[in-house]
Amino acid sequence: MGLQVGDLAPEFTLPRDGAGTISLADLKGRKVVLYAYPKDDTESCTKEAIAFNGLRAEFAAAGADIVGISPDPIKRHDRFKQKYALTFPLVADEARAVLENYGIWVEKSMYGRKYMGVERTTFLIDQHGRIVRIWPKVKVAGHAEEVLAAVRAM
Known part of the structure; x- marks a missing residue:
């Protein structure tokens, strides 16, 4: 059984773009939008990143940080x-x-071939x-806007 609403988000410390690391603990006290995507x-993945980036100021105004993971x-x-x-940050x-702790490293299938990958x-x-x-x-399509509406509703 995967993660459910109400569960504590699994802690992580991962390397980030540019240098250094990010931990979920570093973001405590802020809302976090953690979005997982398959490949840069x-x-x-590009459309999703651009959509979140375009709304970054609105997310920040609502007290939320965006973090992409792949x-x-x-x-x-x-x-x-x-x-x-x-x-x-990515x-x-x-x-x-x-990705496994969050239950989103899963078996996928394309053209009859099975492989492991990120479930967006x-x-x-x-x-x-x-x-x-x-x-x-x-x-x-429309996902970043839907997430922003949920952040604002918190």
Whole structure:
């Protein structure tokens, strides 16, 4: 059984773009939008990142930080972030331990081939580290706006 609304979000400390690390504990006292995506610089992942980035000021005004997570390495995150002028942190879970803890490193299937990958999912975490909302199997169009509305409603 995966994570549920009301659960404490699993703690993590991961390397971030640029240098250094980010821990969920570092963000305590703020709302956190943790969105997981499969791969930097692919069509849907790029659209999702640009949408969240475009609303970053509104998220900040509502007291929320945005953090993107994928299994891509830091160098790839750095290029992706620079290419699209992204202004929120991207963390690298190359070992996929955090993705597994959140229940979103799953078996997928494409053209009859099975493989392991990230299920595009967004978690809204409150100031105390509890999961307030989960969006599984995200469809990118309109998603960032829907998440912002949920943040504002908290």
